[in-house]
Amino acid sequence: xxxxxxxxxxxxxxxxxxxxxxxxxxxxxxxxxxxxxxxxxxxxxxxxxxxxxxxxxxxxxxxxxxxxxxxxxxxxxxxxxxxxxxxxxxxxxxxxxxxxxxxxxxxxxxxxxxxxxxxxxxxxxxxxxxxxxxxxxxxxxxxxxxxxxxxxxxxxxxxxxxxxxxxxxxxxxxxxxxxxxxxxxxxxxxxxxxxxxxxxxxxxxxxxxxxxxxxxxxxxxxxxxxxxxxxxxxxxxxxxxxxxxxxxxxxxxxxxxxxxxxxxxxxxxxxxxxxxxxxxxxxxxxxxxxxxxxxxxxxxxxxxxxxxxxxxxxxxxxxxxxxxxxxxxxxxxxxxxxxxxxxxxxxxxxxxxxxxxxxxxxxxxxxxxxxxxxxxxxxxxxxxxxxxxxxxxxxxxxxxxxxxxxxxxxxxxxxxxxxxxxxxxxx
Amino acid sequence: xxxxxxxxxxxxxxxxxxxxxxxxxxxxxxxxxxxxxxxxxxxxxxxxxxxxxxxxxxxxxxxxxxxxxxx
Numbered sequence: 226x227x228x229x230x231x232x233x234x235x236x237x238x239x240x241x242x243x244x245x246x247x248x249x250x251x252x253x254x255x256x257x258x259x260x261x262x263x264x265x266x267x268x269x270x271x272x273x274x275x276x277x278x279x280x281x282x283x284x285x286x287x288x289x290x291x292x293x294x295x296x297x298x299x300x301x302x303x304x305x306x307x308x309x310x311x312x313x314x315x316x317x318x319x320x321x322x323x324x325x326x327x328x329x330x331x332x333x334x335x336x337x338x339x340x341x342x343x344x345x346x347x348x349x350x351x352x353x354x355x356x357x358x359x360x361x362x363x364x365x366x367x368x369x370x371x372x373x374x375x376x377x378x379x380x381x382x383x384x385x386x387x388x389x390x391x392x393x394x395x396x397x398x399x400x401x402x403x404x405x406x407x408x409x410x411x412x413x414x415x416x417x418x419x420x421x422x423x424x425x426x427x428x429x430x431x432x433x434x435x436x437x438x439x440x441x442x443x444x445x446x447x448x449x450x451x452x453x454x455x456x457x458x459x460x461x462x463x464x465x466x467x468x469x470x471x472x473x474x475x476x477x478x479x480x481x482x483x484x485x486x487x488x489x490x491x492x493x494x495x496x497x498x499x500x501x502x503x504x505x506x507x508x509x510x511x512x513x514x515x516x517x518x519x520x521x522x523x524x525x526x527x528x529x530x531x532x533x534x535x536x537x538x539x540x541x542x543x544x545x546x547x548x549x550x551x552x553x554x555x556x557x558x559x560x561x562x563x564x565x566x567x568x569x570x571x572x573x574x575x576x577x578x579x580x581x582x583x584x585x586x587x588x589x590x591x592x593x594x595x596x597x598x599x600x601x602x603x604x605x606x607x608x609x610x611x612x613x614x615x616x617x618x619x620x621x622x623x624x625x626x627x628x629x630x631x632x633x634x635x636x637x638x639x640x641x642x643x644x645x646x647x648x649x650x651x652x
Numbered sequence: 653x654x655x656x657x658x659x660x661x662x663x664x665x666x667x668x669x670x671x672x673x674x675x676x677x678x679x680x681x682x683x684x685x686x687x688x689x690x691x692x693x694x695x696x697x698x699x700x701x702x703x704x705x706x707x708x709x710x711x712x713x714x715x716x717x718x719x720x721x722x723x
Contacts, residue, residue: 269656269688271659272688276685281685282687282688283689286688286689287688287689288654288688288689289654289656290654290655290656290711290712290713291713292713293713293714530658530659530660531658531660534658557660558660559659559660561659561679561683564679564680564683565680565682565683566664566680566681566682566683568660590681608680608681608682610662610663610664610682611663611664
C-alpha cells in the first residue's frame with residue numbers, strides 16, 4: 226500500500242471524524258478527504274434530543290473536538306450519490322467524481338419519516354436527527370405550544386418528552402407497545418420508564434397507534450387522529466420512529482448494501498453481492514452491519530456513540546493493513562431522561578430472562594441483567610453505572626446467567642420474562 | 653475550546669464538577685451535563701477537570717489561536 230494513497234471518508238459525523246483521526250494516528254501520510262452531506266463540521270448528536278431542545282445548549286456549539294494538525298480536506302454540504310467500484314470513484318450530488326485508493330463508508334442513518342409524506346410535510350411536524358432538525362424544533366418549543374405530541378417512545382421520543390417537560394410544556398407520548406423502550410429493554414424493565422414518564426406529568430399513551438396527522442387547512446399540523454378513535458390536539462408533533470440507514474447511494478455499486486446497512490466482515494471490510502470482502506473499502510458506525518462474535522443470530526448494525534468511535538478506529542486500521550483480531554467491542558450506550566442515567570452494556574436482543582440484581586427497581590436506581598439460553602448477554606443500569614464494567618466483563622466471558630450471584634443485594638434473584646414485543650412495532 | 657465527554661465511560665465521580673463547576677454539573681445522581689464550548693478563560697479549570705477524571709472520559713480540543721493566547 227502506497228503511503229500517498231488517497232483515502233476518502235464518506236460521512237462526516239462521529240465515525241467519519243474518528244476514522245480520519247485514526248488513519249493519521251496509525252501513520253497514513255497521504256491525502257484524506259471527508260465528504261459530508263450536512264454543511265457543518267462534525268458535531269455531537271446526543272445533545273440534540275436533550276439540552277438543545279431545552280435551550281440549555283446551542284446546536285452551533287456542540288462541534289466535536291478533534292486532534293489538531295490532521296490535515297484533512299473537507300467537502301461539506303455535498304452528498305455522495307454513487308460509488309463506482311471499478312473506477313474507484315465516488316460520485317457527488319454536484320456531479321463531480323472523487324477518485325480514491327481506499328474508502329471508509331460512514332454515512333450513518335437518518336430519521337425515519339412519518340410514513341404519509343403529505344402529513345409529514347405539514348408545518349409543525351418535526352424529527353430529531355441533525356442540527357437543523359433540532360434547531361427548528363427548539364424554535365417551535367420556545368414558542369410555548371399548548372401541547373407537544375411525540376410519536377414513538379424509543380430513546381429519542383422519551384428524551385424529547387423529558388426535555389419538553391423540563392421546560393414546562395404539556396406532552397402527549399403515543400407508542401404502540403405496552404411500555405416505552407419495549408424493543409430495547411423489554412416491557413418488564415420498560416415499566417420503570419413508564420413510571421418516570423407519568424411522574425413527570427407526561428400524558429403517556431401506551432399501546433396507542435397514530436392513524437393520521439391532521440392539517441389545520443393552512444398547511445400546519447393541528448394534531449393527530451388515533452387508531453380506534455380519539456384525537457390529540459397539538460400544534461407541534463415530534464416523529465420519533467427510529468432511523469433509516471443511509472445506503473441508497475450504494476445501490477447498483479455491487480456492494481451488499483440495503484436497508485439493513487452495508488454488509489461487512491469482522492474486520493469492517495465491506496462485502497460485495499457475492500459475499501466477498503472488497504479490499505481497500507471499509508465501513509463503520511451506524512451504517513455498518515457486521516458479525517459480532519458475542520451475538521450468533523447473524524450480523525448486527527449498532528446505533529451507538531461508542532461503537533461509532535471504536536469501529537471507526539478498527540476500520541481505519543483495516544484500511545492501513547494493520548488489523549489484528551476481528552472487531553469485538555462490547556456494545557454500550559447511555560440515555561439520560563428525567564435526570565435518570567440509563568446505561569447498557571451488551572445486547573438485549575433475543576434475551577429470554579431478566580433479573581434485577583442490584584438496587585431498588587421502584588426507586589429507579591437498579592441494575593437489570595439479561596440472559597439468553599443460560600448466558601449473560603446484557604446489563605442495564607438506572608443510576609447505577611458503576612456496576613456496568615463488572616457486568617461487561619461477565620458478558621464478554623459469556624458467563625452463566627445470572628452471573629454475579631455472590632454480590633447481589635437482592636433477597637433473591639428472580640429471573641423473569643423480559644417481555645419483548647413479539648415483533649417490535651413502530652408508529 | 654471544544655469538550656466532549658465519553659458518557660459510556662463516565663462513572664459520575666463528579667471530579668470535573670469540582671474542578672470546573674461552571675462547565676460541568678450533575679443532574680440527579682449520575683447525569684453529567686457540560687458545556688461543549690466553554691470560553692477560553694476557563695481553559696485552566698477545564699484542563700484540571702480533564703486531569704481529575706478518574707476514568708479519563710473528557711476529551712478537550714484547544715483551538716490554535718486560544719493555545720497561542722495562553723503562550
